Amino acid sequence: MAGRGSRLRPHTLTIPKPLIPIAGKPIVQRLVEDIAHVLDENIEEVAYVIAEDFGEETEENLKQIAKNLGAKGSIYYQDKPLGTGHAIMCAQESLSGPCVIAYADTLFRADFTLDKEADSVIWVKQVKNPEAYGVVSLNSSNEIEGLVEKPKEFVSDLAVIGIYYFKEAAVLKEELQAVLDAKLMHGGEYQINDGIKQMQSKGYTFKPGKIDEWMDCGNKNVTVETNGRMLQFLQKEGAHLVASSAKLENASIIPPCFIGENAVIKDATVGPNVSIGEGTIIENSTIEQSLIQKYSQVTNAQLKNAMIGNYAKFDGNFTAISIGDYSELI
Missing domain, CATH: 2.160.10.10 (Hexapeptide repeat proteins)
Structure with missing residues (x-):
């Protein structure tokens, strides 16, 4: 959540976008609580990747969200906008054991049981315009076999919403470190997808977690709409x-x-x-x-x-x- 949320100005000039309230609670608090509800088990730690200039008050608010769930709150800084893979690796000290990684500007409603036997679960939503999203393709065993960013030709209508479960986060950390070491970048950024693709090439299984509702908070109009929904x-x-x-x-x-x-x-x-x-x-x-x-x-x-x-x-x-x-x- 280190981004400044420029499309939501002027509201993000004084507070980060994930702290904008939706129906009375900050976006990031709703996201963390909803993930906790789907997981239905104790959470040990909530790690936030933020910009260093968000300030002490913001950091204390984030730690309190974790504390309310009986968890430790950890703060990490991403000093440069170098992509999702880089942001995740900023929190590498927390990347061990079962872990959920989420982008903090999206909300969801889901009613499914997380398959904790899978090596990873990528949460997806069926959409009408898949060419505008990153999408996954599935094999006959309902496993994810492909990840395609904004496909020009139809691949699938299952869009990646930006929430991932990993049974062992240390494996993702190892693969993302290899991505960083190789300077494997797209548009000047390191992406989580490259770490995922390397895990798939080594035989790790990825399954979809299909959600019912996916709500964006990218700009003023969609944020107001999300508040209503x-x-x-x-x-x-x-x-x-x-x-x-x-x-x-x-x-x-x-x-x-x-x-x-x-x-x-x-x-x-x-x-x-x-x-x-x-x-x-x-x-x-x-x-x-x-x-x-x-x-x-x-x-x-x-x-x-x-x-x-x-x-x-x-x-x-x-x-x-x-x-x-x-x-x-x-």
Whole structure:
């Protein structure tokens, strides 16, 4: 998660993209917890690969996510954007035993039993436009036999979502070290696929783990959409989404909505598919399909498909404004 998330600016100018909240929880926290749910066993360690300038507060927040799962939190730094293979090797001290590796800007919903007898499992999702993704091809034994990046001709419609299980991570570490030593690069980057292909050439078996839903958080529009989809899943699962300390005064809440601790909704209609962060005040407004973070204030607004950060102020009847880089009023 060392990338800066430039496509999600201005929201990632102050915090890394994986800490953007989706339905009230940071993306990376939801990802870690959902992986833990699928694995259904104790997790010993959660290792994060970040940029060194993310700051001490971010590092402590990440360690707390691990601690909440009864695990040790470890921090590693990737100082240069040299690809997924390089990022994984930045955490090589943690690469031993059974391990899941995940890219921290994607969320998922899955209901399958992980095949822990396989040497590795690559999680995939059936997609309509496989030419836009890396895809896997399967043999007659339902084992992965090929990995193709953005195929021009149809190979498979099973897209790799960026989550992998390895029964023994030390094997991947050995193969990725060989990739780095050989300076085997694509577009100036070292890729995990080259380590995987070397494992396959030595007889290791890879199987697919098919997920039901795959949600991206790459830019503002898809992040707002993902927030809404996650709220819908949580509502179906019976999650409690409105904090008891939230103050609702002449407010209409159309579910699903997440309303954080001590938020105030006054003379307003909120929902569906809206997240309101802790301490945020919404007054005299109508808001749907939007994501508003902590301690912000929105008044006199008609918002749809909106994303507002922390400690922001937006008045729909604005005249005096102060707008910085990468901001939009549409």
